[in-house]
Amino acid sequence: PFTACTFLLLFFAALVSSTKLESMTIQHVLVPIVMEAEAKPFVDHLGLELVEGFFPPHTPFLAYQGEHHNCKVTVVTMGKDTVYGTGMDNVGTTSAALGTFLALSRSEADGNPAQLVMNAGTCGGFQRQGGGIGDVYLTTGVAHHDRRIPIPGFDVYGIGKLETLNPTTMAKTLGYKTGICTTGNSLDWVEKDDEFMKDNNASCKDMEAASIAWIAKMHDVPYLGVKVVTDIVDGPHPTQDEFLENLHSAAKSLQDALPKVLEYVTDKTGQSD
Template sequence: MSSSSSLLISRSSILWSLWTFLAVSVVIGTANETMTKPKIKLEETHIKNVVVVIAMEAEASPFIEHLNLEASEDFFPPQTPFKAFSGPHNGCHVTVVTNGKDHAHGTGVDNVGTVPAALLTFLTLQTVPEADLLVNAGTCGGFRAKGAEIGDVFLTTAVANHDRRIPIPGFASYGTGRLE
């Protein structure tokens, strides 16, 4: 990777982190206001515990620093690479978790992808079952092909696998399945 592309990634990560900070701060800042859910009867929810899942440490760092969150060393089992940071903010308890770094292959790069994200989220919700709100904040490959830009917000109503092609008869729907 050239230094100019490294700089581009760094700038994008910083811009994205700032946007994430602003978006989540708005949620936390209005924690005791009425929250609505798509296609569900309106109900009032008081948010006390917020979990923010962010894959890459460079994206999470500005958010963690601004909220003065502290490392929670015993949050995850020691054999996992995951990192957790937590603390109070505006009447809520905020926990930010990241996938950590790859040490198994000696690369030291951030763990990214669906497997680390799923395991991180599962273990986080096992540790914080009282979470009122979980925000999965991050960018993903291929977002520009669909006209999206860094900083765009997507509220999902379905989940689909886009990177799981299984070339075995009968597995196509399962491999690229969609849940609504």
């Protein structure tokens, strides 16, 4: 029977779940970073070690673990393609979702579940949103810009908009920008993508955030995106040229930003929103 006590318990359970980050000590952060080149400077900087056998056989994903500020850090990269025989990084939503799902499941099975998914990587920025090359964004939400399903209900499902952890205070403290990140499986874009990016007020364009946030939401783990701009989507230069030109400086910038964000979220005084 529903007693006053049950209501009280439910009330406090709701309170705890809505204030997670402020009230709890984060002991384990999962950091999915799709490309090796994006992850390497950060992995080296923290002295994280490759964990053999972390993922099931036949999967290309790699996990690096260590401690930072008394917090366990697991960086996951999506590894290199062996299926198509290209040897390139497994970019895009399919591998990002699967790698993140397996890493979260493994962290649960190990009895030390990750309490925050901090997805780091590069993104396209928008001059119409005041973005510039090298800007660091903490994301406020995610959506897809290439899932067009013009059937009532499925249209909303396709866009897959999720509000994520509110990083406003953290961004102000650390001097970073905030904005919505929209995701698609192409580095370039077509007019329809741009319509969806505008409708969703995108400040960042990437190839995995919305799928990783979907997996995090499934596990009831908060998602935070940390994205560095390598190219300007609505600028004059071809995306691929700008991206390749700026990839390494962006990875360095991630190496600088990620420990600061990590220290902020693991700070026991809990200044996050």
